Amino acid sequence: MQHFVPISLNCKNRICCVVGGGRIAERKVKGMMESGAFITVISPNITPDLQVLADHKQLHWVNRVYREGDLQGAFLVYAATNQREVNYEVAHEARQRGILVNVADRSEDGDFITPGIIRRGRLTISISTEGAGPAVTADITSALDTLFGSEYEPYLDFMHDMRQIIKHKISSPQQRTKLLRRLASSGILDQIRRHEFMAWTEKEIDLWIAQNQEE
Numbered sequence: 001m002q003h004f005v006p007i008s009l010n011c012k013n014r015i016c017c018v019v020g021g022g023r024i025a026e027r028k029v030k031g032m033m034e035s036g037a038f039i040t041v042i043s044p045n046i047t048p049d050l051q052v053l054a055d056h057k058q059l060h061w062v063n064r065v066y067r068e069g070d071l072q073g074a075f076l077v078y079a080a081t082n083q084r085e086v087n088y089e090v091a092h093e094a095r096q097r098g099i100l101v102n103v104a105d106r107s108e109d110g111d112f113i114t115p116g117i118i119r120r121g122r123l124t125i126s127i128s129t130e131g132a133g134p135a136v137t138a139d140i141t142s143a144l145d146t147l148f149g150s151e152y153e154p155y156l157d158f159m160h161d162m163r164q165i166i167k168h169k170i171s172s173p174q175q176r177t178k179l180l181r182r183l184a185s186s187g188i189l190d191q192i193r194r195h196e197f198m199a200w201t202e203k204e205i206d207l208w209i210a211q212n213q214e215e
């Protein structure tokens with residue numbers, strides 16, 4: 001069995017096109033919302049939510065049907081119209097230009113697929129069945145959505161800050177690994193859940209490092 005390559009794409013300042021303006025196009029656009037991409041939607045009509053985003057200049061709406069040549073300069077494209085032939089033409093142009101393409105109605109014609117996704121601040125959980133069962137992906141996504149609560153956002157902010165400090169203060173990679181593993185299993189997450197967690201002062205951080213380094 002061949003697998004898909006698990007990646008997360010940096011689309012900052014890249015042109016990302018969506019051809020089509022329906023429910024599926026809207027879902028793909030929303031997935032790109034905080035990526036820093038320049039989003040272009042090509043479609044003679046768009047959903048009310050996409051209209052709001054266009055009004056707020058969060059995306060550029062090309063108000064007409066797709067024409068060959070529209071993909072020039074794009075980094076990636078979603079072929080998300082309800083017309084089989086149009087999605088085919090978009091995929092064809094993308095292939096010729098070396099642009100990554102997602103095909104909404106025939107995933108096997110495209111280069112990448114969209115996973116189910118859960119975000120909690122710095123945490124991203126991505127779920128994929130490699131197209132075998134998008135409905136299963138949706139079910140698993142909603143199960144994990146309840147399992148991983150909002151506490152992960154402050155938890156990972158704390159972990160991030162501590163990691164920077166530990167990297168700065170501790171020169172031995174072995175010591176750093178030991179400290180960071182210990183920190184991850186030290187019950188901070190539970191404290192946050194119980195609303196008992198108080199941000200550590202610099203003194204407390206130094207004390208924790210000293211205590212956990214010795215052993």
Ligand SMILES: C[C@@]1(CC(=O)O)c2cc3[nH]c(cc4nc(cc5[nH]c(cc(n2)[C@H]1CCC(=O)O)[C@@](C)(CC(=O)O)[C@@H]5CCC(=O)O)C(CC(=O)O)=C4CCC(=O)O)c(CCC(=O)O)c3CC(=O)O
Nearest residue numbers: 105106107113114115116128129130131134135137138141
């Ligand atoms: C391959 C992939 C390509 C891609 O879209 O990138 C793809 C393809 C197709 N989906 C279809 C149908 C459905 N898709 C959903 C839902 C989602 N589909 C998503 C991703 C993907 N869908 C990629 C694979 C992901 C994986 O790895 O599993 C999610 C996860 C993310 C997102 O879309 O943002 C999102 C859940 C979001 C959430 O709720 O968390 C539902 C369920 C529902 O709507 O309730 C149905 C109906 C049930 C069914 O058909 O199974 C069809 C048939 C269309 C037709 O019949 O015409 C195709 C075309 C084909 O099979 O080729």
Ligand SMILES: NC(=O)C1=CN([C@@H]2O[C@H](COP(=O)(O)OP(=O)(O)OC[C@H]3O[C@@H](n4cnc5c(N)ncnc54)[C@H](O)[C@@H]3O)[C@@H](O)[C@H]2O)C=CC1
Nearest residue numbers: 020021022023024025042043045065066081082086104105
């Ligand atoms: N990948 C996925 O997760 C799923 C994909 N699909 C497939 O996605 C496709 C789109 O579905 P919906 O968004 O629900 O359809 P929709 O009917 O809501 O929207 C279709 C959009 O395509 C636009 N369009 C049609 N011809 C066009 C052209 N020549 N140029 C530019 N835009 C054009 C229409 O104006 C409309 O905005 C369908 O083929 C459907 O089978 C459906 C369910 C899930």
